[in-house]
Amino acid sequence: GESVGLHLPTLSVQEGDNSIINCAYSNSASDYFIWYKQESGKGPQFIIDIRSNMDKRQGQRVTVLLNKTVKHLSLQIAATQPGDSAVYFCAEERGDYKLSFGAGTTVTVRA
Amino acid sequence: EPEVTQTPSHQVTQMGQEVILRCVPISNHLYFYWYRQILGQKVEFLVSFYNNEISEKSEIFDDQFSVERPDGSNFTLKIRSTKLEDSAMYFCASRTGGQETQYFGPGTRLLVL
Numbered sequence: 371g372e373s374v375g376l377h378l379p380t381l382s383v384q385e386g387d388n389s390i391i392n393c394a395y396s397n398s399a400s401d402y403f404i405w406y407k408q409e410s411g412k413g414p415q416f417i418i419d420i421r422s423n424m425d426k427r428q429g430q431r432v433t434v435l436l437n438k439t440v441k442h443l444s445l446q447i448a449a450t451q452p453g454d455s456a457v458y459f460c461a462e463e464r465g466d467y468k469l470s471f472g473a474g475t476t477v478t479v480r481a
Numbered sequence: 482e483p484e485v486t487q488t489p490s491h492q493v494t495q496m497g498q499e500v501i502l503r504c505v506p507i508s509n510h511l512y513f514y515w516y517r518q519i520l521g522q523k524v525e526f527l528v529s530f531y532n533n534e535i536s537e538k539s540e541i542f543d544d545q546f547s548v549e550r551p552d553g554s555n556f557t558l559k560i561r562s563t564k565l566e567d568s569a570m571y572f573c574a575s576r577t578g579g580q581e582t583q584y585f586g587p588g589t590r591l592l593v594l
Contacts, residue, residue: 401580402580404582404583406585411588412587412588413485413572413585413586413587413588414524414572414585415585416582416583416584416585419582421580459523459524461524463580466537467512467529467536467537467579467580468514468526468529468537468539469514469516469524469526469583470526471523471524471525472523473522473523474523
């Protein structure tokens with residue numbers, strides 16, 4: 371079936387290093403993609419989004435890349451900090467405006 | 482900064498009881514959503530609400546579920562007769578318009594015994 375998924379369930383990264391979190395999607399009709407961060411016991415927190423007419427978008431310490439050819443989305447976090455430890459979800463949206471979430475990647479930052 | 486708020490933060494109920502989960506979306510938002518997350522799993526869409534009616538619902542959102550916007554600020558999710566498998570975190574979200582960012586509340590953790 372069509373779904374959004376992440377390549378790896380866990381990622382351990384050294385503080386100060388860059389992190390890359392990957393996501394594959396299968397629905398070519400999706401035209402809006404979002405990365406959310408979820409800390410334990412809290413709701414998903416918006417990080418950055420990208421529309422299908424773009425292939426890169428940058429925020430503060432974060433960059434999202436979209437490769438529509440291979441249906442791949444990635445989130446890059448520069449200079450990872452302890453506060454970046456969380457579960458990261460990619461989500462896709464089609465014209466129906468509801469979000470479909472991937473399974474999540476747990477990022478652990480090592481001091 | 483405006484936030485989506487939800488009450489209660491935790492709810493424990495007996496199987497078969499009715500529960501109402503409450504949300505106050507961001508004030509200028511027009512689209513409202515409920516999602517749920519079973520422990521350790523991904524966030525799942527339940528229902529979307531716009532212009533005082535349901536615009537879409539998932540297979541999970543059966544006849545036991547209902548939503549309401551009783552006034553200009555609250556958005557509620559009611560489960561009429563809870564089942565054990567309804568135990569989950571329930572998140573409310575809102576947005577200004579279509580394909581704009583959805584902002585999530587902190588969630589209500591529902592435990593059905």
